[in-house]
Amino acid sequence: MIDLFSSDTPNGKKISIMLEEIGFEYVVKKMDLSKGDQFKEDFKEISPFSKIPAIIDHSNNKESVFESGAILIYLAEKSGKFYEKENKLKIDQWLMAQMGSIGPFIGQYHFFYKFNKGLSEVSEKRYFEMTKKVYEVLENHLSKNDYLAGENYSIADIATWPWIA
Ligand SMILES: N[C@@H](CCC(=O)N[C@@H](CS)C(=O)NCC(=O)O)C(=O)O
Structure with missing residues (x-):
């Protein structure tokens, strides 16, 4: 049994998709980020940067893992x-x-362009351009490949889909 500490965000969705795809039993521990659940001390023991998602695997000696890619x-x-x-x-x-480009650039674009418009023109412009580049690269690559890593569906697709869907 796996505990999944998560919220309704792209990074959270990655792990729900994976757990559904592989059919492992899991329980969602819903985190209310707007109320600061992520900053509670017991969660920090699992996820030192106070970010969701994180898991505890009870079938593996209560091993905990943070960072969605990991x-x-x-x-x-x-x-x-x-x-x-x-x-x-x-x-x-x-x-x-x-993990290093697609998520962070689109995330910053949403932060500045969508949710905090007018706060920083430089940041709006920068992340708009970087997000445009992300979509251009993906469009070009996926016009030649069925999936990101080639012929077969992989964890790279599972990580990316919630950000661009
Ligand atoms: N690189 C991390 C990023 C995780 C992340 O940014 N999580 C966000 C939600 S999508 C979060 O927990 N935000 C709460 C906060 O920053 O206080 C991962 O991929 O797991």
């Missing part, structure tokens, strides 16, 4: 799904691109 890799290795050994290098690249 959780996806953990669950993929445990289930043997969506992280083909022969294609690991490609999957890793697209997964890291999601």
Whole structure:
């Protein structure tokens, strides 16, 4: 049994999608970010940066994992799904691109352009341009490939889809 500490956000959705896809039993521990659940001391023990998602795996000595990319890799290795050994290098690249570029740029774009318009013209412009680039790269790549890492659905797609859907 897995405890999933999560909220209705793109990073949270990644792990729900993965758990549904691999069919593991899990319980959602809903975190109200607007009320500051993430800053509670017992949650910080699991997720030091006070961010969702995080998991506790009761079937593995109560192992806890934070950072959505690390959780996806953990669950993929445990289930043997969506992280083909022969294609690991490609999957890793697209997964890291999601974690380092796709998510952060779109997240900042939403912060400045959508939710705090007028706060910083420089940031609005910068993240608009970076988000545009993200979509151009994805559009170009997915016009030539069925999935991000090539022929097969992988954790890189699971990580990216909630950000662009
Ligand atoms: N790199 C982290 C980012 C996690 C993240 O930014 N989580 C957000 C919700 S999508 C959060 O917990 N925000 C609460 C806060 O910043 O106080 C991951 O991929 O797990």
